[in-house]
Amino acid sequence: MEAPKIIVAVRKRPLSKKEVKEGQKDIVEVQGNTVILREPRVKVDLTRFMEEFTFNFDAAIDQFCSNEELYKSLVQPMVQAAINGTKITCFAYGQTGSGKTYTMLGDQNVVGIYTLAAFDLFQMVPNSISISVSFYEIYCSKLFDLLNDRQQLVAREDAKGQVIIAGLSECKVNHVQEFLKTVDMGIKSRVTAQNSVNQDSSRSHAILQINLRQSNKMIGKLSFIDLAGSERGADVVEHHRQTRIDGAEINKSLLALKECIRALDLNKNHTPFRGSKLTQVLKDSFTGNCRTLMIGTISSCHKDAEHSLNTLRYADRVKELRTPQSSNAADQLARELMLPRQYNLNNQFFDGPSAPRSISPPKLFELDEKEEDEIIYHEPNKNLNLKDKHEELIQKILKEERALKTAHRDHIDDLVDLTKEDMKLLQMYNQPNSIVEDYVDELDRVLSLKIGLIKKLKSRLQQFKQHLMDEQDLSLQCQTHFYQKQHQN
Numbered sequence: 001m002e003a004p005k006i007i008v009a010v011r012k013r014p015l016s017k018k019e020v021k022e023g024q025k026d027i028v029e030v031q032g033n034t035v036i037l038r039e040p041r042v043k044v045d046l047t048r049f050m051e052e053f054t055f056n057f058d059a060a061i062d063q064f065c066s067n068e069e070l071y072k073s074l075v076q077p078m079v080q081a082a083i084n085g086t087k088i089t090c091f092a093y094g095q096t097g098s099g100k101t102y103t104m105l106g107d108q109n110v111v112g113i114y115t116l117a118a119f120d121l122f123q124m125v126p127n128s129i130s131i132s133v134s135f136y137e138i139y140c141s142k143l144f145d146l147l148n149d150r151q152q153l154v155a156r157e158d159a160k161g162q163v164i165i166a167g168l169s170e171c172k173v174n175h176v177q178e179f180l181k182t183v184d185m186g187i188k189s190r191v192t193a194q195n196s197v198n199q200d201s202s203r204s205h206a207i208l209q210i211n212l213r214q215s216n217k218m219i220g221k222l223s224f225i226d227l228a229g230s231e232r233g234a235d236v237v238e239h240h241r242q243t244r245i246d247g248a249e250i251n252k253s254l255l256a257l258k259e260c261i262r263a264l265d266l267n268k269n270h271t272p273f274r275g276s277k278l279t280q281v282l283k284d285s286f287t288g289n290c291r292t293l294m295i296g297t298i299s300s301c302h303k304d305a306e307h308s309l310n311t312l313r314y315a316d317r318v319k320e321l322r323t324p325q326s327s328n329a330a331d332q333l334a335r336e337l338m339l340p341r342q343y344n345l346n347n348q349f350f351d352g353p354s355a356p357r358s359i360s361p362p363k364l365f366e367l368d369e370k371e372e373d374e375i376i377y378h379e380p381n382k383n384l385n386l387k388d389k390h391e392e393l394i395q396k397i398l399k400e401e402r403a404l405k406t407a408h409r410d411h412i413d414d415l416v417d418l419t420k421e422d423m424k425l426l427q428m429y430n431q432p433n434s435i436v437e438d439y440v441d442e443l444d445r446v447l448s449l450k451i452g453l454i455k456k457l458k459s460r461l462q463q464f465k466q467h468l469m470d471e472q473d474l475s476l477q478c479q480t481h482f483y484q485k486q487h488q489n
């Protein structure tokens with residue numbers, strides 16, 4: 001049977017030492033490929049109760065599973081496929097601090113799955129295949145090369161519809177140590193930016209690409225993506241406008257990513273790649289012969305219940321629309337992937353008792369499909385409408401901002417041309433026999449043109465300023481509504 005195009009896994013991170021010390025509760029249970037989240041709630045009459053949500057995935061990974069075990073069961077088979085010409089994409093989605101970086105890139109004590117893939121690749125590929133790396137980051141819709149001093153990059157679509165990231169460095173690596181050194185340089189560049197540019201890793205998507213070439217022709221590609229923190233997409237109630245705008249961009253890219261994966265699984269002809277910078281640059285990875293692994297990372301801590309639920313719902317939506325064929329293939333793969341017993345995992349990893357296919361209905365309020373499609377964070381309807389309006393306005397502002405910058409540039413060019421005319425005029429007036437009426441008329445014309453240009457730009461600016469103020473008002477309304485709602489709960 002054909003391998004599934006998409007595998008959706010969820011990984012639970014353990015409580016941190018700090019959380020244990022604070023007495024926080026672990027509210028997530030992994031049983032086979034099922035994740036159960038029990039959220040402590042309080043009713044209006046102050047009685048406490050537990051709300052239970054059950055989700056079923058291709059793989060559910062508990063807190064005892066190491067990166068090596070995860071790699072062996074889910075990623076290693078894909079590495080082999082990459083050598084055989086398949087484009088592989090692995091991405092981690094989840095709240096800040098839920099374990100995305102830990103899974104993808106590792107930390108000082110633990111190796112990430114990209115490193116494990118590299119070890120295998122260097123062992124498996126024949127000498128005729130060369131390996132190279134690119135590593136870049138998307139921050140505020142801008143691309144930065146992590147292997148070249150964070151040079152800003154531009155993504156362009158060529159005549160054949162292929163997206164090319166102009167200037168992206170691709171470093172050829174001959175052995176695993178060289179590979180690790182190169183990626184480490186990129187990780188350091190990301191960390192330095194966090195400290196110096198007031199940037200926060202949870203607000204950027206990091207994309208590490210390993211390219212396999214034979215006689216200079218790309219034959220396979222593996223992309224490991226550490227996404228921005230999913231909760232960042234809901235920064236509507238943030239006080240800083242730029243943070244809200246960044247949040248809207250992150251929200252847009254995560255929703256577009258979900259749409260692209262769904263379209264990919266349904267073999268749709270039209271895939272909405274242009275929906276965001278992230279999906280635009282990943283277009284190539286999602287077309288043709290490709291396979292994707294999504295790892296939703298969740299915290300087990302009760303105070304993160306809301307965010308964990310949102311991640312579980314997002315992952316559930318990604319796999320929900322799977323075609324019957326690919327669903328069968330995924331089930332088959334899940335059985336084949338059963339982890340060897342030497343791994344200290346729950347042994348029901350894949351072939352445990354068959355769990356319910358869909359999520360248990362939330363008992364307090366229902367979400368309809370449209371709501372989940374449009375925002376990541378679920379709120380009651382009224383707030384959602386405000387959020388929708390806010391989102392729409394942010395998109396408008398982003399477009400207007402780009403248009404304003406272009407108009408400003410054109411304005412400067414026009415002013416330079418008129419200033420040249422000004423200078424010529426003055427030179428002519430300094431000539432003997434010049435006619436004062438001509439000079440006055442001409443100067444009047446040039447000045448009127450300049451005033452016209454300034455007025456035009458000013459009115460565009462005025463409109464933009466008005467929309468910024470509207471956004472501020474709308475955000476305040478969202479905040480008020482959000483806090484009122486919290487108070488009621």
Ligand SMILES: Nc1ncnc2c1ncn2[C@@H]1O[C@H](COP(=O)(O)OP(=O)(O)OP(=O)(O)O)[C@@H](O)[C@H]1O
Nearest residue numbers: 013014095096097098099100101102103201202229
């Ligand atoms: N499965 C795990 N087992 C043990 N520790 C983990 C696990 N997942 C995450 N951690 C620890 O939790 C902390 C947060 O993880 P990590 O930095 O990977 O989060 P993140 O989702 O990448 O956050 P951000 O979006 O801010 O980059 C780290 O200290 C990490 O070592």
